[in-house]
Amino acid sequence: MRLILGDIIQVDRPYQGDGVSVYAQVGTSIDYRKPRIFDGPPLRLGDPDDYQDFPSTQRVGSESDPTETHDFSIPASWLPGVGETEQVAFDVRRFRNDVELPSEGPVVVEIDENGDEVTYIDGTAELLSTTLLAGGDVRLRFRYYASDNGTAPEEFRMTRTSGPSSPSDQTVAYSSTKKIYEITFESLSDASAYEFDLIAEANSGAVTKTLISPITFTADASGPPAVSSVVQEVV
Amino acid sequence: MPFLQPNITSVTWTGPNALRVRFTSTCVGCHHQLYIGRQFVGETGTTIEREIVASYDPGDYPEHLTILAVSGSDVGVDHGGKLPRIPVARARISFDTTGWPSDTKIIEVASNTAEGGAVDDSNIVGQIPWEGIATYEFLSDPREWGDHTFRIRGRDNRPTDGNAGTETDVNIATTSYPADVQISNGARLSVSVASSTAEISWSL
Numbered sequence: 001m002r003l004i005l006g007d008i009i010q011v012d013r014p015y016q017g018d019g020v021s022v023y024a025q026v027g028t029s030i031d032y033r034k035p036r037i038f039d040g041p042p043l044r045l046g047d048p049d050d051y052q053d054f055p056s057t058q059r060v061g062s063e064s065d066p067t068e069t070h071d072f073s074i075p076a077s078w079l080p081g082v083g084e085t086e087q088v089a090f091d092v093r094r095f096r097n098d099v100e101l102p103s104e105g106p107v108v109v110e111i112d113e114n115g116d117e118v119t120y121i122d123g124t125a126e127l128l129s130t131t132l133l134a135g136g137d138v139r140l141r142f143r144y145y146a147s148d149n150g151t152a153p154e155e156f157r158m159t160r161t162s163g164p165s166s167p168s169d170q171t172v173a174y175s176s177t178k179k180i181y182e183i184t185f186e187s188l189s190d191a192s193a194y195e196f197d198l199i200a201e202a203n204s205g206a207v208t209k210t211l212i213s214p215i216t217f218t219a220d221a222s223g224p225p226a227v228s229s230v231v232q233e234v235v
Numbered sequence: 236m237p238f239l240q241p242n243i244t245s246v247t248w249t250g251p252n253a254l255r256v257r258f259t260s261t262c263v264g265c266h267h268q269l270y271i272g273r274q275f276v277g278e279t280g281t282t283i284e285r286e287i288v289a290s291y292d293p294g295d296y297p298e299h300l301t302i303l304a305v306s307g308s309d310v311g312v313d314h315g316g317k318l319p320r321i322p323v324a325r326a327r328i329s330f331d332t333t334g335w336p337s338d339t340k341i342i343e344v345a346s347n348t349a350e351g352g353a354v355d356d357s358n359i360v361g362q363i364p365w366e367g368i369a370t371y372e373f374l375s376d377p378r379e380w381g382d383h384t385f386r387i388r389g390r391d392n393r394p395t396d397g398n399a400g401t402e403t404d405v406n407i408a409t410t411s412y413p414a415d416v417q418i419s420n421g422a423r424l425s426v427s428v429a430s431s432t433a434e435i436s437w438s439l
Contacts, residue, residue, distance in 0.1 A: 018413065022435055068438060074431045090426045092437050096413035097380050099322050101297055103415045105423040115431030148422045 015095035018065040023091045025058040026078050028108050030089050032057060062095075074115055085110050085118050108149040121200045122150030125211035128180065136188040136221030142198060142212065143180050151207065152176065153200035158183045161214060163194035174200075190221035237314045238262060241302040254291045254300075262304035270301040272323040273315035274374070294377030296324040296411040324377035324411035328385060330403070331370040339365045339400075340392040344373050350381030354404065365389065380411045 014021075023030045063070050072090075080086035091106040110118040123146045131139040140158065153174045160167055170183045188194060195214035201207065241260035249255045256269055256277075269277040269287040277289035287302075299321045303314055332342070344361035347354050361373050375385065385405045390397035416423050417438040424437045 020416070020437060020439075024433065024435075066439060069434060069436045072433045072435060074428070074433055076431075079431070088428075088433070090424065090433065090435055092416055092424045092435065094413040094416060094439075097410075099380070099410065099412055101412040101415055103297065103423070107422055107424055107426050109426050109428050109433070111428055115428065117428040 013098055014059070014062070015098045015100050018096045019094070020063050020065070020067075020070075021059050021093045021095055021100060022061040022063070022070045022072060023058050023089075023093070023106070024060045024072055024074075025089050026086060028087055028089055028106075030058050030091050030104070030106050032059075032091075032093070032102065032104065074111065079111065079115055080113055082113050085112055085120075087111075105148070110150070119203055119207045120150045121153050121202055121207060121209040122147035123153065123200065123209075123211075125156075125198060125200070127198075127212050127215055130215065130217045132217065132220045133184075134220075135186070136190055136219045137184060137186045138188060138194075138217060138219055139182060139184045140196070140198075140215065141180060141182045144174070144200075144211075146176070151202050153202050153209075154204070155201055156181060156183070156211070157199045157201055158185070158196050158215075159199065161195045161197055164189045164192045188219035188221065191218060193218050236306060237268070237309060237317065238265070238304040239301070239319075241267060241304055243300060243302055246300060249288060252290055252292055253288060255286060255288045256300060256302065257286045258302045259285065260302070260304050265304040265306060266310050268303045268305055268314065270299075270303065270315055270318060272298045272321070272325055273318055274325065274327070275313040275315050278310065292376060294324070295414045296377040296379055297415060298322075298324055298377055298412075322380075322410045322412045324379075324409050326375040326378070326383060326385060326405075326407040326409065327372065328375075328387070328405050328407075329370055329372040330387060332365065332368050332389065335365070335368060335389055335400075336391065338391045338393075339389045340397055341365055341390050342371060342373075343388055343390055343399075345386045346375070347384050350379050350383065354384050354386045356386070360385070378409050378411060380409060380413070382406060382408050 060072055061070055078088060087108050087110050089106040089108050091104055094101045110120050112118050123144055125142050125144045128141040128143055133139060155171045155173050157169050157171045159169045165188060167185050167188060170185060172181045172183055195216050197210055197214060198212040200209045200211050240262060241258045243256055243258045245257045247255045260267060264282050266282055267279045268275060269289055271291060277287040279287060301318055342363040342365055343359060345354055345356050345358055346360045348358050360375060363371055386402050388402040389400040419438060424435055427434050
């Protein structure tokens with residue numbers, strides 16, 4: 001049984017004055033300090049964890065207003081093994097007069113074994129339609145869902161992974177204000193199955209992410225066959 | 236008896252001044268009430284509804300949303316005073332106008348511009364049309380943490396601006412959350428990492 005006293009005297013006051021708390025944690029999310037309830041909850045029936053006054057959190061530092069930057073040394077234990085990468089989430093929360101604003105919106109950064117940032121693409125895509133056109137042409141439409149994390153792509157590349165002919169890769173430039181993109185391949189082989197991958201590229205192709213794999217379809221380059229049973233007569 | 240058990244699952248702006256709040260609740264046969272800060276702003280019409288739309292004027296200082304499950308006898312009853320001690324940012328002042336003359340036109344509310352400051356008579360934060368001797372209520376916008384003074388007075392209908400009446404000052408202390416950091420390109424902060432040092436930047 002857990003007793004909750006009515007008048008708890010708070011000794012630790014991390015949110016005195018005006019400032020910003022800085023949070024950092026390995027992974028893609030952060031354990032925040034729970035909101036405090038000072039005088040005992042008359043109605044509260046939620047998570048018992050809410051009552052813990054000093055839970056373990058990932059608040060790694062703070063700055064007083066009007067400072068707008070904070071340097072954090074990433075502990076050696078957070079660094080990944082050689083050749084691997086690790087994701088670290090960061091966030092800030094404002095506080096004033098012992099009250100911290102519980103807004104959240106972490107930014108996730110990927111680091112390598114040297115503690116340097118790794119450029120990566122975090123967005124995702126969804127194939128909206130595959131339209132077979134005359135002459136073996138195929139139009140593919142997709143939507144790109146940008147992310148706050150990672151870097152933005154410079155372009156999207158559609159490349160063939162299997163199929164009877166070898167069409168050139170098709171690209172379309174990324175735009176931060178555009179959501180739906182369209183790529184058309186021309187003159188693919190008739191009645192043949194193709195597979196394509198959609199890849200996002202950044203840093204002139206040095207950073208890539210395969211967004212959709214595979215995209216499959218069978219091109220159609222031929223019309224109906226000739227008529228049959230032809231009868232000729234003069235009338 | 237009200238319960239705090241319901242969980243809010245989504246909050247959506249349905250207009251510049253309207254919020255839609257959806258929630259889950261295990262309270263069978265309960266109505267549900269929505270509070271912004273301690274202000275009772277909406278209620279379900281039936282016991283099976285799990286969505287409340289309320290009008291809300293946004294401000295710089297964030298406010299708590301709370302859903303309460305209440306029994307049938309508590310429908311329409313304001314339980315704002317029983318909520319846990321959460322940061323609240325608005326002032327609500329009620330007053331009556333006993334003895335005011337019939338040529339009164341408007342009730343005017345002025346306030347300080349910054350926390351702890353003196354009232355600036357040109358900083359009008361509320362105007363209520365006078366509709367006879369009655370009890371009126373004024374609700375302020377969300378204000379920063381600290382001491383605020385609201386100056387209430389009536390004005391009569393003489394051109395051009397009317398004669399100002401006797402003023403009454405009301406002092407209220409708010410315990411607001413600070414304003415959030417600014418959002419830039421969809422993110423609240425930016426991070427760059429080099430040689431195990433992360434530089435975290437934000438805008439106030």
